[in-house]
Amino acid sequence: MGQGMNRSSIPIQLRVTCPHCWSRFAAEDALWISQHPDLVGDPRLGTDQQQRFLPTRFTVEGAAIDSRGFACHGLACPKCHLTVPRALFEMEPLFISILGAPSCGKSYFLAAMSWQLRKTLPHSFCMAFSDADPAMNHYLNEYEEIQFLNPNQDQLVAIRKTEEQGDLYDTVLYGEQAIRFPRPFIFALRPLEGHVNYGSSARISKGLALYDNAGESFLPGSDTAASPVTRHLALSRALMFLFDPTQDRRFREACRGKTDDPQMQERSARLDRERPVRQDTILLEAADRVRRYAGLAQAAKHSRPLIVVVTKYDCWASLLDNEPLDDPWVQGKRRPSCALDKEVIQERSQKLRKVLWQLTPEIVAAAEGFAQQVIYIPVSAIGRSPESDPQTGALGIRPRDIHPRWAEVPLLYFLAHWCEGMIPYRKPKTHRIGPDDDNDTGTVPFGAARNRRETA
Ligand SMILES: Nc1nc2c(ncn2[C@@H]2O[C@H](COP(=O)(O)OP(=O)(O)OP(=O)(O)O)[C@@H](O)[C@H]2O)c(=O)[nH]1
Numbered sequence: 001m002g003q004g005m006n007r008s009s010i011p012i013q014l015r016v017t018c019p020h021c022w023s024r025f026a027a028e029d030a031l032w033i034s035q036h037p038d039l040v041g042d043p044r045l046g047t048d049q050q051q052r053f054l055p056t057r058f059t060v061e062g063a064a065i066d067s068r069g070f071a072c073h074g075l076a077c078p079k080c081h082l083t084v085p086r087a088l089f090e091m092e093p094l095f096i097s098i099l100g101a102p103s104c105g106k107s108y109f110l111a112a113m114s115w116q117l118r119k120t121l122p123h124s125f126c127m128a129f130s131d132a133d134p135a136m137n138h139y140l141n142e143y144e145e146i147q148f149l150n151p152n153q154d155q156l157v158a159i160r161k162t163e164e165q166g167d168l169y170d171t172v173l174y175g176e177q178a179i180r181f182p183r184p185f186i187f188a189l190r191p192l193e194g195h196v197n198y199g200s201s202a203r204i205s206k207g208l209a210l211y212d213n214a215g216e217s218f219l220p221g222s223d224t225a226a227s228p229v230t231r232h233l234a235l236s237r238a239l240m241f242l243f244d245p246t247q248d249r250r251f252r253e254a255c256r257g258k259t260d261d262p263q264m265q266e267r268s269a270r271l272d273r274e275r276p277v278r279q280d281t282i283l284l285e286a287a288d289r290v291r292r293y294a295g296l297a298q299a300a301k302h303s304r305p306l307i308v309v310v311t312k313y314d315c316w317a318s319l320l321d322n323e324p325l326d327d328p329w330v331q332g333k334r335r336p337s338c339a340l341d342k343e344v345i346q347e348r349s350q351k352l353r354k355v356l357w358q359l360t361p362e363i364v365a366a367a368e369g370f371a372q373q374v375i376y377i378p379v380s381a382i383g384r385s386p387e388s389d390p391q392t393g394a395l396g397i398r399p400r401d402i403h404p405r406w407a408e409v410p411l412l413y414f415l416a417h418w419c420e421g422m423i424p425y426r427k428p429k430t431h432r433i434g435p436d437d438d439n440d441t442g443t444v445p446f447g448a449a450r451n452r453r454e455t456a
């Protein structure tokens with residue numbers, strides 16, 4: 001890519017991580033995607049894909065020129081040849097993995113989380129949250145559209161089960177060997193004007209990459225050389241393990257009589273296709289993969305945070321005294337941005353940990369045995385129970401009934417707590433002078449986190 005991008009004023013990451021095959025490459029080694037319609041056929045991607053090439057000529061704007069004289073715009077990974085959005089050349093990458101058993105609610109959570117973040121980040125935190133490449137985010141946008149932009153608000157809709165092959169994967173040919181990679185969803189996170197650290201935009205902007213795996217891909221033995229679908233686990237700055245109480249007999253018993261959710265009914269009465277999965281096995285297997293891919297000793301704890309997201313809160317809220325999940329942020333008095341109330345989230349986490357410790361201690365043990373820092377966050381992606389379709393028996397939801405609760409909180413908490421300078425948060429109560437003190441809502445500037453808190 002060389003001089004092409006160097007001429008522009010965009011700060012460039014010297015090394016880029018491919019969000020498809022996860023190899024690291026020097027930015028100048030990136031391939032360009034030819035534009036002329038005759039230049040098709042790529043050895044890695046097949047006959048119907050545009051050729052990839054290393055350019056020698058550029059336009060004055062810095063776009064590479066293909067061998068037929070067309071200006072090109074797309075960039076690709078030199079190893080797998082798949083498209084790498086520019087955001088990953090311009091911003092620090094932030095990989096986050098979402099894992100959990102089949103049907104635990106990963107796809108619904110992902111859709112609700114991105115939908116909510118599109119509103120919450122700009123409105124409440126002066127951060128832009130946009131698709132880095134709309135074509136790559138196509139399927140996630142589709143999930144969001146079915147639920148949140150559906151013109152037919154009364155008809156039951158559902159997000160289809162994530163399969164282990166198909167549209168959500170790209171196949172790359174390395175000679176004779178075909179390798180299947182999961183398609184990432186990529187977002188650009190950038191401060192907007194009014195953000196406390198707007199001037200340090202280049203440092204706090206992030207290219208966020210997320211994956212929607214099939215739950216089956218987290219079962220032992222399912223990640224292979226030909227289908228390395230969960231290798232992102234080792235690169236991730238945070239793991240979100242989704243635990244689904246409706247798949248646990250002890251939770252179902254504790255909630256008996258307190259919910260009508262069809263998923264909380266005794267499993268024998270439900271659809272036959274469902275096999276119970278021990279959810280701690282999924283977490284232990286993921287821990288094992290992270291250790292293997294990241295070269296961590298068996299006894300060593302992972303230094304990156306583990307967020308245990310407990311899904312479908314609407315149907316087990318009785319176990320947390322039916323406390324509503326109100327937005328955990330407050331408006332700053334003199335600033336346009338809100339401040340995240342981390343303490344509210346931490347208090348919920350402690351309560352939730354107690355419930356899990358009582359009902360499913362093996363989940364707490366697996367989480368805390370693996371990661372140094374663990375937080376437990378209740379979430380409801382839909383906000384209420386799905387209904388059974390009388391014709392097919394499948395579960396669905398009417399778009400007008402969908403009201404996600406806390407779907408964006410796991411990521412907001414991660415950004416506030418572990419990505420300094422991005423999301424302002426409320427100072428701990430012990431450091432507050434009074435309820436109206438605007439110092440309450442302070443963003444912590446770079447490198448001054450500890451100082452600021454000590455002197456507050
Ligand atoms: N009550 C309730 N049910 C939910 C919620 N979110 C998802 N569900 C139900 O959980 C089921 C599975 O959700 P998915 O998001 O498809 O699960 P998944 O983890 O993506 O499953 P796989 O793709 O098979 O790995 C669906 O039938 C949803 O109706 C929620 O917030 N509340």
Ligand SMILES: [Mg+2]
Binds near residue numbers: 160161215
């Ligand atoms: Mg899914």
Ligand SMILES: [Zn+2]
Binds near residue numbers: 023077080081082
């Ligand atoms: Zn690649």
